[in-house]
Amino acid sequence: MLPTLMLCVFGITTGEFVLAGILPGVAAGLDISIPAAGLLVTAYALGMIAGGPALTALTARYPRKPLIMVLLAVAVAGNVASAVAPTYAVLFATRVVTALVTATFFANAIVIVATAAPEDRKASAVARLALGMNLAMILGAPLGTFVGTHYGWRATFVAIAVCCAVGLALLPRFVPATAGAAGSATAELRVFRAPAVWLAIAVTAVGNAGALVVFTYFAPLATEVGGFADGTVPVLLLVYGVGAAVGNLLGGKLADRSPVRSQLWLLTALAAVLALMWLDTNVVLVFVLGAAGFAIVPGMQARVLTAAGDAPTLAIAVNASAYQVAAAFAGWLGGVALGLGTRSLFLVAAAITVVGIAVAAVRQVRPAVGTRG
Missing domain, CATH: 1.20.1250.20 (MFS general substrate transporter like domains)
Known part of the structure; x- marks a missing residue:
């Protein structure tokens, strides 16, 4: 279970960290300024700050396993949409949507892992899950930047979508249905x-x-x-x-x-x-x-x-x-x-x-x- 969720966290959070490395390519590709491209980072942050808790509250009554599968599917679709976005406005919207599901996915994944762990090992279980985020910083962002530099910034979002899709394919098998069900809002x-x-x-x-x-x-x-x-x-x-x-x-x-x-x-x-x-x-x-x-x-x-x-x-x-x-x-x-x-x-x-x-x-x-x- 834990390696699968780590892979999902790695893929979904790489989308946050990699933006800084591909901003020049995004700006050039969409014919916008660097500051305008930088607002994509702000949009992602605002999506997590305001939208993440709101979406989490709205989905609180749903069982966690099917919920995180839907959230990850939205992340796959959001990154594919980012890759083919014809305009800056469309790309902006896709980043906000992806940020919304990122916060809610991460919150539910933490609860799943912590619930499955023994009482005296909950923090270390959460730490191992968060290692996926660390790896997104150490490996995901540099690799995504490399892909964007050599194959174009759109290829970076395709690569992230593929990574998330692999995680989505593994979730049904390796995350048990008894991992926990959310309570009411x-x-x-x-x-x-x-x-x-x-x-x-x-x-x-x-x-x-x-x-x-x-x-x-x-x-x-x-x-x-x-x-x-x-x-x-x-x-x-x-x-x-x-x-x-x-x-x-x-x-x-x-x-x-x-x-x-x-x-x-x-x-x-x-x-x-x-x-x-x-x-x-x-x-x-x-x-x-x-x-x-x-x-x-x-x-x-x-x-x-x-x-x-x-x-x-x-x-x-x-x-x-x-x-x-x-x-x-x-x-x-x-x-x-x-x-x-x-x-x-x-x-x-x-x-x-x-x-x-x-x-x-x-x-x-x-x-x-x-x-x-």
């Missing part, structure tokens, strides 16, 4: 009465913002602060991605043992790494930054699952939206902080992470009923 909405759910989501939004500031402005930080040549930036991103994959798996194991305490320690480590990079930006710290930045993620997902109790799907979708909001905020704040000098971004990012530690500490004082400390 009312039950899913009711969990938001619990302060623990909002605190868990707040940690995701604030705790990730610092690392996202640095990731958003990774290239200028590497060249202007680290002194690396422009040509080494892709290699450094690969180093970051490998660190992210390692950190993701490690974070899952730590969260299995103690979800709250491990999160506080990991956020503290992330703040420390960001501060160290202000002093010296090197390859080792780039790897450690990727590891620390993604080690915090499985525990965040697991805590939302625990806080939401028996109706976690919508809470997970909103949590994914919180991550996208953090990314948008990080881009804006980083742009403002650049006025203080490029190096200052590391200190700004460290400061935001410290705020995330404070929010996580509040959650430790008021944990969800039944959680482990």
Whole structure:
């Protein structure tokens, strides 16, 4: 089950990460400006932020296995439509639709995996599923960019559609029908009465913002602060991605043992790494930054699952939206902080992470009923 869902997550999220690499080709192919093409990234993010939770709520009463098959089929169709889109407006619409199903698919996949896992291994199971997203960053985006560069940007969307189609073909056989059935929309909405759910989501939004500031402005930080040549930036991103994959798996194991305490320690480590990079930006710290930045993620997902109790799907979708909001905020704040000098971004990012530690500490004082400390 898990490898099949990882493949699906890899395919569907590659569509998000690859856009940045093929923007010039899209702009040239549709005769639009680069900024206009960049709005496709914004459209995808907005689709996940606003539309993802809405679609998740509307589909809450449907059994999960047939639901994720329909969602993945829409993703296949959306990527095929993107590949043949005759105009910018059509491409814009197809990206929004694909973003809608991405958020809902990921939320349901997390619940399926977590439900099937033993109680003391839920976080590491979620981490292994999220490894599909890490691989989309490490392998999917570069490979998609390579395909787009050599065969045209439309071929990139065809390749993503094929990957998702393979996952769709495997789902009926390898994902059991007993993996879980969604509750009612009312039950899913009711969990938001619990302060623990909002605190868990707040940690995701604030705790990730610092690392996202640095990731958003990774290239200028590497060249202007680290002194690396422009040509080494892709290699450094690969180093970051490998660190992210390692950190993701490690974070899952730590969260299995103690979800709250491990999160506080990991956020503290992330703040420390960001501060160290202000002093010296090197390859080792780039790897450690990727590891620390993604080690915090499985525990965040697991805590939302625990806080939401028996109706976690919508809470997970909103949590994914919180991550996208953090990314948008990080881009804006980083742009403002650049006025203080490029190096200052590391200190700004460290400061935001410290705020995330404070929010996580509040959650430790008021944990969800039944959680482990």
